[in-house]
Amino acid sequence: MKAFxxxxxxxxxxxxxxxxxxxxxxxxxxxxxxxxxxxxxxPQETVDKIKAxxxxxxxxxxDLSEERxxxxxxxxxxxxxxxxxxxxxxxxxxRRTPAAEHSLQDWHDVMDLNLTTAFxxxxxxxRHMMKRGSGKIINIASMLSYQGGINVPGYTASKHGxxxxxxAFANEWASKGLHINAIAPGYMVTDNTTQIRADEGRYxxxxxxxxxxxxxxxEDLAGPVVxxxxxxxxxxxxHVLNVDGGWMAR
Numbered sequence: 001m002k003a004f005x006x007x008x009x010x011x012x013x014x015x016x017x018x019x020x021x022x023x024x025x026x027x028x029x030x031x032x033x034x035x036x037x038x039x040x041x042x043p044q045e046t047v048d049k050i051k052a053x054x055x056x057x058x059x060x061x062x063d064l065s066e067e068r069x070x071x072x073x074x075x076x077x078x079x080x081x082x083x084x085x086x087x088x089x090x091x092x093x094x095r096r097t098p099a100a101e102h103s104l105q106d107w108h109d110v111m112d113l114n115l116t117t118a119f120x121x122x123x124x125x126x127r128h129m130m131k132r133g134s135g136k137i138i139n140i141a142s143m144l145s146y147q148g149g150i151n152v153p154g155y156t157a158s159k160h161g162x163x164x165x166x167x168a169f170a171n172e173w174a175s176k177g178l179h180i181n182a183i184a185p186g187y188m189v190t191d192n193t194t195q196i197r198a199d200e201g202r203y204x205x206x207x208x209x210x211x212x213x214x215x216x217x218x219e220d221l222a223g224p225v226v227x228x229x230x231x232x233x234x235x236x237x238x239h240v241l242n243v244d245g246g247w248m249a250r
Contacts, residue, residue: 002231003230003231003232004031004226004227004230004231004232005031005032005230006028006031006032006033006086006226006229006230007032007033008032009032009033009034009085009086009229010033010034010035010036010080010081010082010083010084010085010086011025011028011033011034011035011036011084011085011086011087011088011229012035012036012038012074012077012084012086012087012088012125013025013028013035013036013037013038013088013090014038014039014064014088014089014090014091014117014121015038015039015040015064015090015091015092016035016037016038016039016043016046016090017037017039017040017041017042017043017045017046018043018045018046018191019188019190019191019192019218020090020140020185020188020190020218020221021037021039021043021046021088021090021091021218022043022045022046022049022218023217023218023219023220023221023222024088024090024218024221024222024225025037025043025046025050025057025088026046026049026050026053026222027219027221027222027223027225027226028086028088028225028226028229029049029050029053029055029057030053030222030226031226031229031230032055033055033085033086033229034055034056034057034081035050035055035056035057035058036057036058036060036077036080036081036084037050037057037058037059037060038059038060038062038064038073038077038091039059039060039061039062039091040061040062040063040064040091041061042059042061043059043060043061044059046059047059056081058077058080058081060073060076060077060080064091064113064117064121065109065112065113065117067112067116067117067120070117070120070121070124071120071124074121074124074125074128078128083128083132084125084128084129084135085129085132085134085135085136086135086136086137086138086229087121087122087125087135087136087137087138088138088140088225088229089117089118089121089122089137089138089139089140089162090140091113091114091117092110092113092114092140092155092158092192093109093110093113093114093192094110094152094155094192095109095110095152095154095155096151096152096195097151098151099151099153102153102154106154107153107154109154110154110155110158111154111157111158111161114155114158114159114161114162115157115158115161115162115165118139118162118165119165122137122139122165122169122180125137126169126173126178129177129178130173130176130177130178133176133177134177134178135177135178135179136178136179136180136181136228136229136230136233137169137178137179137180137181138180138181138182138183138225138228138229139162139165139166139180139181139182139183140162140182140183140184140185141159141162141163141166141182141183141184141240142155142159142162142184142185143184143185143186143187143242143244143247143248144156144159144160145159145160145162145163145182145184145240146163146184146248162182163182163184163240166180166181166182166238166239166240167238169238170237170238170239171238174237174238179228179233179234179236179237180237180238181228181233181236181237181238181239181240181241182239182240182241183221183224183225183228183240183241183243184240184241184242184243184244185216185220185221185243185244186210186215186216186242186243186244186245186247186248187206187210187215187216187244187245187247188215188216188217188218188220189215189216189217189218190218193215197215209247209250210244210245210246210247210250211245211246211247211249211250212245212246213245214245215245216243216244216245220243221243224241224243228241
């Protein structure tokens with residue numbers, strides 16, 4: 001099991017104040033990593049939980065949709081522990097409106113945070129990691145990296161883009177010791193799905209379609225993110241790993 005050990009590694013997890021980001025940050029810490037948590041609101045709860053596991057953690061409050069702020073934010077993350085070995089691009093938003101009514105502002109807001117931010121942070125991390133000769137970048141995709149969805153055209157486009165970026169970076173950087181992969185969560189119990197889960201009929205229809213018979217939780221991403229962040233996945237590159245209870249198999 002030594003291949004899964006992350007002791008001595010430093011991970012940066014965006015959007016880690018709660019939900020999937022917190023679940024992944026805690027999973028990485030349990031495997032031995034120290035973690036820089038970046039979120040729109042100060043991720044103090046996540047930092048405290050990581051420290052309770054005996055690992056070091058730093059919380060950074062930042063608006064990752066502000067492109068000009070991304071390089072200074074990444075430098076703060078590097079300075080926290082001296083280097084970065086793992087980047088998890090998890091921060092994202094969703095805007096639910098029918099395609100005909102989806103405003104251009106909603107489109108830009110979603111694309112800027114979900115896709116452009118992941119692109120820029122991956123560039124920054126990639127340059128840093130190539131100097132060190134190794135690194136793991138893990139993007140958070142979605143079932144909507146494959147499907148069209150309903151009332152979420154901007155989100156769908158951004159998550160298709162995440163899958164493409166994962167493959168594009170992997171093609172260029174695999175030979176340089178970097179590994180760029182993605183996790184595509186299925187239907188998860190998070191703030192992003194509150195509106196869907198509030199519709200009892202739709203919630204039950206979705207649950208019935210999931211072979212596992214339940215929605216996922218943040219804890220369900222802990223194992224997959226540790227695998228992709230560790231030496232155990234060293235021959236995996238440009239891959240989108242579905243963590244969906246069997247949704248895409250149905």
